[in-house]
Each structure stands twice: as structure tokens, then as C-alpha cells.
Amino acid sequence: MTRPLPAVITAAQNASQRMADRHTPFVMNDWYVAALGEEIKDQLLARTLLGRRLVFYRTSTGQVVALEDRCPHRSMPLSAGTLTQDTIVCGYHGLRFNTEGDCIEVPSQANCPKNVGIKAYRTHERGAVVWIWMGEAEEADLSKLPPQEWMESPEWERSQGYLSLQASYVRLHENLLDLTHLSFLHAKSFGTPDYAKAAFESVIGDGQFALLRNVVPTTLPPVWAIPTGLTGQGQAARIVRSEFRSLGLHEVSVTFYDCHLPENGPENKRPEFRIRTAHMPTPETATSTHYFIVHGRDFALNDAATTRFMHDQLFVAFQEDVDGLALQELALASTPPEDLYEFSVAADAPSVAMRRYVLTRQRQETQG
Ligand code: FES
Ligand SMILES: [Fe+2]
Structure with missing residues (x-):
């Protein structure tokens, strides 16, 4: 074969138009991760989020400040200025701004004009990450942030990291919602050949999309086999739930156990090992994404060597996603629109539904 019939291409193109992609404007009214908490210190940090240039810093009392990164006098980026006593002094003519973005000093005159300033954004630091709300200020509501107890609980051991992705955040959410790609894109890291063929179940709800896969029996790759001790050929069960929780958070939950042991043995319950990964994409531009990751486990607590081993192995795999996307x-950018079509398969059902949802959210937001 051969190129599909024109009618097939048209149908595929029409289906794609009902899904968000890199051309879809950003959904502003949601919580996104702005930074890892450890990145924000008592110095100015410039970062573009959702196409807007922002400047961040931490005050002497530990509060995270997020301001528009543009002086309203002559548009010098404030990140090129100086942080002094929890205020920013613009590096061009010295206007000073407080944590609310208000101009509080103009060196060349005695009085500072009232009601002159820049936009300040609401942030919320939780666990290892700082969330930001960049949409309508009155809509900012912490109840819209998905629960994430394990990201703060002492019963979970965690590590975190950041990757810069040169692709749309929509494609990262799509990547995470179908882990079929583990057998191929991650063939050399944490994928196994049986993964793509394992039975799966799609969960499609109102703003919640998931793909569940039970890979049993399977042989675990070293990143999981070594820390769990499930190193035998065909010894393990790998039970995976991959779930879109919000525009800013996708969570992968995996349980491993010895599939040859009964769930409740005569002496004790079968040991189970749980890991979770919060994948937190924040659009930078239409085709670049800040990719924040927090990974956790509920075993081998306080074991720094295991944390380092798993973190390093996982980030090799996540880099494969970044490179692939x-x-x-x-390829998308270099294909003329009239030639571009993509067809979907059964395992794409949650990600197709998710991309439709994102497009609907965006349209609702612009239509008010
Ligand atoms: S541009 Fe900032 S003080 Fe003039
Ligand atoms: Fe991946």
C-alpha cells in the first residue's frame, strides 16, 4: 500500500480537527507547575510559561513571587534587574516593584505614580513543586488542583527533575496516555516486548482519562527488578494505570509483585511494591514544554542509593520520550497541512478523548 484513498485521508483530517494540537491556544484557567521549589531562590529566575514571560523569586520569608517579566516604563525585562529587599529594581532606569507588582519608587522624581505596575500571578507551593494560576484570578481555586498526597507523604520516598521538551505539551499528554510505546521507544530502558501486546482497558470520563494495563507474567527491566528483587524471568506482575488528572498533571501508578505467590499466603500477605510518577507538562510556547517530574516509591524508604539508581535509570527513559517527541x-512542522493526516488505533481512545476535552476547554474559555 500505498497511500490511503482521499476519502480516508479527509476523514482522518476531520477527526484531527476535533482534537487539540500545537495550534490550539493555551487553556489559561488551570493550575500548571511553574518550577521545582528548589529552583526558586533569592535571585531572579526568568521563565516563559503559556507564552508569557515571567520572573520568579523567593522573598526573605520564603514566599514565592511570580511577576510579569516586563517593566511598564520602557519594557526592559525585570529579570535583567536586581533583587533588593524583596523588591525588583529595573536595570534600565531604576523603577522599583514590590511583590504585588506595584511600582513603589521612581528614582528620577519624588513621587511614584499610583496604580502603575505589572501583573502578579498566584502561586501555590506544595511538596517539591510550585504551581501557578495564569488565567482569571477570580477562578483560581485550590480545589481545582488534583489530590497528590503521595507527593508529600512520609510513606513515600521521592526524587524530582526537569526536562526541556521541544514539542507541544499536548503530544506529551498523548504520549503518557498510551504506554504501548514502552516496547519500542523505551526498548532499551524500561520497556519489554510483551508490554505492547498486553490487554488494556480504557477509562474515559468527564475530564479524566486513563489507560490500564496488566502485564502478567513479565520480566522486569533492571530499574524495577533490582530495587524490588523481582529479578526472575517471567516472575513479575506489572499493573499499570496511566491517568490524565488535569492539564498540568498526568500520573502513572504501577504495582509490582511476584505473580507466582498467592495474594494471601498461609503466613503473610504477598509483598507488593508501588511506584508513582507525576508527569507535569507546562507549555512554554506552542512547540516547547517544561517537563517536570516527581517520582515516588513506597518501598526501600530512606535508601539514598536506590533513589539515585532509580532516578538515573528513569531519566534515561524520560529523555527517550523527549527526544522522540x-x-x-x-515531522509535523515540515509536513504541508494538505498532506498531513494521522489515523488512530484502539489504544489511542483515551488520548483522543483527552485531546477533544482540551480543545473543548479552550473553546469554552475563549467563548466565556
Ligand atoms: S524600563 Fe524599567 S525603569 Fe525604564
Ligand atoms: Fe515514554
Whole structure:
């Protein structure tokens, strides 16, 4: 074969138009991760989020400040200025701004004009990350942030990191919602050949999308086999739930156990090992994404060597996603629109539903 019939291409193109992609404007009214908490210190940090240039810093009392990164006098980025006594002094003519973005000093005159300033954004630091709300200020509501107890609980051991992705955040959410790609894109890291063929179940709800996969029996790759001790050929069960929780958070939950042991043995319950990964994409531009990751486990607590081993192995795998999605973005960008079509398969059902939801959210937001 051969190129599909024109009618097939048209149908695929029409289906794609009902899904969000890199051309879809950002959904502003939601919580996104702005930074890892450890990145924000008592110095100015410039970062573009949702296409807007922002400047961040931490005050002497530990509060995170997020301001528009543009002086309202002559548009010098404030991140090129100086942080002094929890205020920013613009590096061009010295206007000073407080944590609310209000101009509080103009060096060349005695009085500072009233009601001159820049936009300040609401932030919320929780666990290892700082969330930000960049939409309508009155809509900012912490109840819209999905629960994330394990990201703060002492019963979970965690590590975190950041990757810069040269692709749309929509494609990262799509990537995470179908882990079929583990057998191929991650063939050398944490995928196994049986993964793609394992039975799966799609969960499609109102703003919640998930794909569940039970890979049993399977052989675990070293990143999981070594810390769990499930190193035998065909010894393990790998039970995976991959779930879109919000525009800013996708969560992968995996349980491992020895599939040859009964769930409730005569002496004790079968040991189970749980890991969770919060994948938190925040659009930077239409085709670049800040990719924040927090990974946790409920075993081998206080074991720094295991944390380092798993973190390093996992970030090799996540870099494979980053590299793959960048290639995908290049292919998309270099294909003329009239030639571009993509067809979907059964395992794409949650991600197709998710992309429709994102487009609907965006349209609702612009239509008010
Ligand atoms: S541009 Fe900032 S003080 Fe003039
Ligand atoms: Fe992946």
C-alpha cells in the first residue's frame, strides 16, 4: 500500500480537527507547575510559561513571587534587574516593584505614580513543586488542583527533575496516555516486548482519562527488578494505570509483585511494591514544554542509593520520550497541512478523548 484513498485521508483530517494540537491556544484557567521549589531562590529566575514571560523569586520569608517579566516604563525585562529587599529594581532606569507588582519608587522624581505596575500571578507551593494560576484570578481555586498526597507523604520516598521538551505539551499528554510505546521507544530502558501486546482497558470520563494495563507474567527491566528483587524471568506482575488528572498533571501508578505467590499466603500477605510518577507538562510556547517530574516509591524508604539508581535509570527513559517527541514535532512542522493526516488505533481512545476535552476547554474559555 500505498497511500490511503482521499476519502480516508479527509476523514482522518476531520477527526484531527476535533482534537487539540500545537495550534490550539493555551487553556489559561488551570493550575500548571511553574518550577521545582528548589529552583526558586533569592535571585531572579526568568521563565516563559503559556507564552508569557515571567520572573520568579523567593522573598526573605520564603514566599514565592511570580511577576510579569516586563517593566511598564520602557519594557526592559525585570529579570535583567536586581533583587533588593524583596523588591525588583529595573536595570534600565531604576523603577522599583514590590511583590504585588506595584511600582513603589521612581528614582528620577519624588513621587511614584499610583496604580502603575505589572501583573502578579498566584502561586501555590506544595511538596517539591510550585504551581501557578495564569488565567482569571477570580477562578483560581485550590480545589481545582488534583489530590497528590503521595507527593508529600512520609510513606513515600521521592526524587524530582526537569526536562526541556521541544514539542507541544499536548503530544506529551498523548504520549503518557498510551504506554504501548514502552516496547519500542523505551526498548532499551524500561520497556519489554510483551508490554505492547498486553490487554488494556480504557477509562474515559468527564475530564479524566486513563489507560490500564496488566502485564502478567513479565520480566522486569533492571530499574524495577533490582530495587524490588523481582529479578526472575517471567516472575513479575506489572499493573499499570496511566491517568490524565488535569492539564498540568498526568500520573502513572504501577504495582509490582511476584505473580507466582498467592495474594494471601498461609503466613503473610504477598509483598507488593508501588511506584508513582507525576508527569507535569507546562507549555512554554506552542512547540516547547517544561517537563517536570516527581517520582515516588513506597518501598526501600530512606535508601539514598536506590533513589539515585532509580532516578538515573528513569531519566534515561524520560529523555527517550523527549527526544522522540522532538522528532515527531519536526515531522509535523515540515509536513504541508494538505498532506498531513494521522489515523488512530484502539489504544489511542483515551488520548483522543483527552485531546477533544482540551480543545473543548479552550473553546469554552475563549467563548466565556
Ligand atoms: S524600563 Fe524599567 S525603569 Fe525604564
Ligand atoms: Fe515514554
